[in-house]
Amino acid sequence: MTMNTATPETQPFQAEVAELLHLMVHSVYSETDIFLRELISNASDACDKLHYEAIATPDLIADGASPEIRIVPDKKARTLAVVDSGIGMEKQELIDNLGTIARSGTKSFVARLAEARDGANLIGQFGVGFYAAFMVAERIVVTSRRAGSDQVWVWSSSGGSGFEIAPADEEAAKRVARGTEIVLHLKQDAEKYLEAYEIERIVRAYSDNIQFPIFLVPEEGEPRQINSASALWQRPKSELSAEDYTQAYRSIAGAFDEPAMTLHYRAEGRQSYAVLLFAPSTKPFDLFDQARKGKVKLYVRRVFIADDAELLPAYLRFIRGVIDSEDLPLNISREMLQNNPQLAQIRKAVTGRLISELENLGEKEPEAFGKIWNAFGAVIKEGIWEDFERREKLLALSRFTTTSGEKRTLKQYVEDIKPNQTDIYYLVGDSIDRLKSNPKLEAANARGVEVLLLTDPVDAFWTATPLDFGGKPLKSLSQGDVDFGLIPVAEDKAEDKKEEPAADEAMTITLVKEALGERVSDVRASQRLTSSASCLVASGEARDRALERLLAQHDKGAGQKPVLEINLKHPLVAAIAETRDAAGDLSFLLLEQAQILDGELPEDPAAFAGRLNRLVLRGLKL
Numbered sequence: 288m289t290m291n292t293a294t295p296e297t298q299p300f301q302a303e304v305a306e307l308l309h310l311m312v313h314s315v316y317s318e319t320d321i322f323l324r325e326l327i328s329n330a331s332d333a334c335d336k337l338h339y340e341a342i343a344t345p346d347l348i349a350d351g352a353s354p355e356i357r358i359v360p361d362k363k364a365r366t367l368a369v370v371d372s373g374i375g376m377e378k379q380e381l382i383d384n385l386g387t388i389a390r391s392g393t394k395s396f397v398a399r400l401a402e403a404r405d406g407a408n409l410i411g412q413f414g415v416g417f418y419a420a421f422m423v424a425e426r427i428v429v430t431s432r433r434a435g436s437d438q439v440w441v442w443s444s445s446g447g448s449g450f451e452i453a454p455a456d457e458e459a460a461k462r463v464a465r466g467t468e469i470v471l472h473l474k475q476d477a478e479k480y481l482e483a484y485e486i487e488r489i490v491r492a493y494s495d496n497i498q499f500p501i502f503l504v505p506e507e508g509e510p511r512q513i514n515s516a517s518a519l520w521q522r523p524k525s526e527l528s529a530e531d532y533t534q535a536y537r538s539i540a541g542a543f544d545e546p547a548m549t550l551h552y553r554a555e556g557r558q559s560y561a562v563l564l565f566a567p568s569t570k571p572f573d574l575f576d577q578a579r580k581g582k583v584k585l586y587v588r589r590v591f592i593a594d595d596a597e598l599l600p601a602y603l604r605f606i607r608g609v610i611d612s613e614d615l616p617l618n619i620s621r622e623m624l625q626n627n628p629q630l631a632q633i634r635k636a637v638t639g640r641l642i643s644e645l646e647n648l649g650e651k652e653p654e655a656f657g658k659i660w661n662a663f664g665a666v667i668k669e670g671i672w673e674d675f676e677r678r679e680k681l682l683a684l685s686r687f688t689t690t691s692g693e694k695r696t697l698k699q700y701v702e703d704i705k706p707n708q709t710d711i712y713y714l715v716g717d718s719i720d721r722l723k724s725n726p727k728l729e730a731a732n733a734r735g736v737e738v739l740l741l742t743d744p745v746d747a748f749w750t751a752t753p754l755d756f757g758g759k760p761l762k763s764l765s766q767g768d769v770d771f772g773l774i775p776v777a778e779d780k781a782e783d784k785k786e787e788p789a790a791d792e793a794m795t796i797t798l799v800k801e802a803l804g805e806r807v808s809d810v811r812a813s814q815r816l817t818s819s820a821s822c823l824v825a826s827g828e829a830r831d832r833a834l835e836r837l838l839a840q841h842d843k844g845a846g847q848k849p850v851l852e853i854n855l856k857h858p859l860v861a862a863i864a865e866t867r868d869a870a871g872d873l874s875f876l877l878l879e880q881a882q883i884l885d886g887e888l889p890e891d892p893a894a895f896a897g898r899l900n901r902l903v904l905r906g907l908k909l
Contacts, residue, residue, distance in 0.1 A: 295443075295453035300386055308421055308446045318543070322423055323358075323480065324493040325416025326369040326469060327501065328541055330356045333373025333467060334499045335591035337434055340374060342590070347374075347434040354466075356497070358490075358513075359504040360481040365473050367480055371499075372466040376431040378452060381442045385417060385429065386450060416541070420469070421446040423477035430459050431467040439463055487513050496538040498589070518589050520563035520609050524551055536565045540582070540607035544569045547658040550608075550644050558632055564608035564641060570662040571605065579604055585624075586611040596624045598634055602670035603641065605663045610637065642680055649684065649696075657694060660686045664743070671749040682756050688719055690728065691737045701757040705736055707773040710762040711755075713739035715746050715833035717886050726819030726884060727764040733817050734774045738764065747834040767827035770814045792855055794864050799853065802874035806848065806890075813852035820857040821877040823849040823885055832885065851878055869905065872898045 300308065334354035341347045348354075352372065359368040376384060420427055429442040439460040444450035455463070462468065479485050483505060490501055495514045502510040519527065519535045536546045546565040553561045564583065581604045585596040589611060598610050615629055624630060649656040660667075670681045686694040691703070700711055712731060716722040722740040731738050741750065754761045762769070792812055799810045808826060816822060825832050829847040853860050859877070863870045875898055879889040889895040 295441075295451040297449055297451050298382065298386060299449040300444075304386060304418070305448055308418060319422050319477070320489050320493075321416070322419040322471075323369070323486070323489045324541070325419050327356060327358075327490070327494045327497060329417060330369060330371035330373060330467070331494075331497045331499055333371050333375070336374040337372075337466075338590050339592060340434070344435070350464075354499050356499055356501045357504050357510065358486055358501065360483070360486065360506070362478075362481050362506065365475075365478065365481070366470050367473055368468055368470045370463075370466065370468045372464075373434075375433040375436070375463075375466045376440070377433045377436060377438065378440045380433070381429065381431060381440055381452060385442055385444075420471055423473055423480060424471035425474050426472040428470045428472070429467060430455055430463050430470075432460070432463050432465055434465050490514050492534065492537075494538055496535045498591070518561075518586075518611065520551065520561045520611055521589070527551075532565075535563065536607065539563075539584070539609060540565060540567065542567060542569075542571075542607070547655050548644065548648050550641060552640070554633075554636065558629060558636070559613040560633055561611045562608070562637055562640075564606050564610075564637075566606060566645075566659050566663075568658045568662065574605060574663070574666060582607050584609050585630075587615045588613060593624060596630070598630075599638055599641070600634075600670060600674060602666055602668075602673060603638065605666055606641065638677070642677060642684065645684055646680070649686075653694075657686075660694070665745055668743065668745050668749055671754075672745065672752060678752075678754070679756070682754065687739045687741070689737050689739050690723070690732065695737075695739075697756040700737055700739075701759055703737060704759070705734065705774050708736060709759065711739070711759045712736060712762055712764055712769075713741055713750060714764045715741045715750060715831060718742055721886060724884075726822045726881075727815050727824070729817040729819060730769070730771045730815050731764065733776050734771050735777045736771065736774060741833075744837060747831065747837045751831060751834055763831045764815060764824075765832040766825040766829070768814070772814070791864050795853070795855065795860060798863050798867075798870045799851070799874040799877065802871040803851065803878055806878060807851045808848040809850045811850060811852055812855050815852060816854040816857075818857075819854060819884075820859045821851060821853045821881045823878075823881045824852055826850055836885075836887070851881065853877060869902065872902055876902065 299305070334356070337347060337354050354372050357368075357370040359370060360366075361368070424446075426445045427443065430439060431442070432439045439455035440452060441455045441459060442450060442452050459468075473480060483503060486503055490513050494501060496517065496519050497514055498516060498518060500512045500516045501514040503513045504510045519531065532549045532551070533545055536542065536549070545568055547568040548566040550562065550564040553559075579601040580595050581597060581599050581601070582594065583596075583598045583606060584594045585592045585598060586609060592615075599606055610633065612629075612633065615627070645656065645659070648659070664686060667681065668685060671678055671685070674681065682697055686696060687700075689695045689700070697711065704711075714722055714725060714727060716725065719740055719742055722728075722742065728738055741747075750761065750763065796810050796812070800807075803810070807823075808829075813822065815824075823832060825835065826847065829835070830838075832849065835847075835849075855861075859873060863873045866873070875895070879895045879898075882889055
C-alpha cells in the first residue's frame with residue numbers, strides 16, 4: 288500500500304474543547320491517574336464496538352484475533368502508548384471525536400470544571416476523558432485504522448488552539464493493522480507513569496474488570512496481562528468481596544465514589560440472565576440531562592450490545608451496571624431493542640427487583656438508603672408521575688421533609704395521623720424555609736397536623752395526579768377547600784389563642800371583590816389561616832398553585848385566576864369595612880402580600896409601593 292505524504296491539515300478545536308484543554312494543561316488536579324483509566328475505558332469501548340459490528344460483518348475480524356489493549360511505556364523517548372485492536376476511526380471520526388464535544392451542557396460543564404478544586408470526578412461523569420491526557424502530556428499523537436479500511440490517519444495536538452490530521456506514513460500503517468494507538472509525550476513531572484508498578488496500580492484500581500485483556504509491554508521481556516478480564520457478574524457472590532464490587536463499580540461506571548447499594552443475582556427460568564447493578568452514592572453531572580438516558584449496559588453471552596438499551600425506566604437512570612442475557616440473539620440490532628418482548632420481560636422483572644431492593648435497604652440500612660435518596664430522590668419521584676403500576680411502591684419508598692421532621696415516610700405519617708384527620712396534607716414551594724413560614728400552614732400547625740413540605744420541581748407534577756396512601760388521599764393546602772374544624776386545636780396553641788371579633792363576612796367579601804375585580808376568581812373566608820391576613824389558593828377544579836407557577840415560567844399558557852382567602856379575624860381585614868375610603872388600597876394589599884408570601888411579585892410593583900406609602904402616611908391603626 289502506498290501512503291499519501293500530503294501536508295498535514297490543520298483544524299481548530301471547537302471553542303469549548305479549547306477552553307477545556309486550557310484547563311487541563313494549566314490546572315493541577317489531585318487525581319491525574321484518571322487519564323489512564325479514561326484511555327483504557329475508551330479502548331475497551333472500541334473493542335466492544337468491534338465485537339458488536341463483527342456480528343453482522345465477520346470480515347472486520349478477518350485475522351481471527353480477539354480484541355486486546357496494550358500499554359507500552361518508553362522511558363528513553365518519554366512516551367506512554369495505549370493501543371487497542373478495536374474498531375478504529377476514519378478521518379472524519381477522528382475530527383468529530385477528538386476535536387469537538389457534541390454534548391448538551393458543555394459550557395456549563397466547563398464552567399463547573401474551572402471552579403472545581405478536584406475535577407477528576409466531573410471528568411469521569413461527563414465523558415470527556417480523552418482530554419484528561421493533556422494533564423500529563425505535552426503532545427498527543429493518535430494513529431487509527433478503521434476495521435476493514437486500508438486508510439490510516441494520524442491526529443496530533445499539543446493542547447493549543449487546534450490539531451493536525453494527515454495520512455499515516457508506511458511505518459505507522461504497518462504498526463496499526465486495526466484499531467487505535469494513542470501516544471502520550473509525557474511532561475517531565477509525569478515520568479512516574481512510565482514505571483511498571485504505577486501502571487499496574489492504576490489498572491488494578493480502576494480497570495481490572497475491563498472485559499478485554501490489558502497487556503503491559505515492558506522495554507525488556509515479554510508482554511504480560513495485568514488485569515483479570517473476567518465477567519465479574521457471571522461469578523458467584525460467594526467468591527466476591529466488597530472490594531471486588533467497589534472496583535467493578537468504578538470500572539463499569541467510570542466513577543470514584545463507592546456504591547451505596549449493590550444488586551447481584553442470576554435469574555433462571557423463562558429468561559436466563561445475570562444482573563450486576565449499583566446505586567451510586569454521589570450525583571452524576573448529567574443526571575437531569577433532557578435525554579434522561581440510562582447507563583446500564585446490555586451484554587448477550589458476555590458480548591457487549593448497547594449501553595443505551597433502556598433496560599430500566601427513566602426514573603432509575605442513575606443506576607449503573609450490567610445485564611447479561613443468555614437468550615437474546617447476538618445479532619439483535621439497536622432498532623429491535625425497543626420492541627423485543629424478551630427484553631421487555633427482563634426490564635419489568637429487573638425494575639421490580641431493584642425497587643424491592645431499595646425498599647429493603649431503606650428498612651435495614653437507612654443510612655445507606657439516605658445517601659441514595661439525598662442524591663436521587665428527585666429522580667425517583669418522577670416515577671410516581673410516570674409509572675402507574677409501581678406508584679404505590681414508589682410512594683412508600685419516598686422520604687419527605689415535613690413539619691414534624693426529616694426523612695419521614697408516608698407509613699410513619701399515617702401511623703401518627705390526628706383523630707378525625709381524613710387526608711394527608713402537603714404544600715409545594717421553592718424552599719423549606721419559605722414553606723415553613725407560609726400562612727397556609729397556620730391552621731394545620733395549630734392542630735399539630737403534619738404537612739409534607741415539597742420543594743423539588745417534580746413535586747408540582749406528581750402531586751397533580753389523584754393519589755392516596757393507606758386509604759388517605761393526598762391533599763394540597765394550596766388547592767380547594769380545607770376545613771380542620773373536626774380536628775381539635777392543640778392544648779398549648781389553644782391557651783395562646785386570643786379570640787378576635789370577626790369582620791362582617793358578607794360586606795367585607797363584597798368590598799374586596801369589587802376592588803379586585805377579575806384579578807381573582809373568588810374571595811372567601813379562610814379555614815387555613817389563624818394569624819395571617821390572606822393567602823392565595825387554587826379552586827378545586829384548577830391546577831395547584833405551585834404547578835401553575837412552574838408552567839407559567841415555561842410559557843405554558845395563562846392559568847386560572849387564584850382564589851383569595853381572607854382571615855376575617857385579622858385587624859387588616861376588619862379595617863376594610865370600617866374605613867370604606869381605604870377599602871380599595873387594603874384589598875389590593877391583601878392580594879399583593881399573599882403573592883409575595885407565595886414567592887411571586889405583585890403585578891405592578893410601583894402601584895404596590897404607592898398603596899403601601901399611602902396607608903402608612905394615613906397612620907391607619909391596623
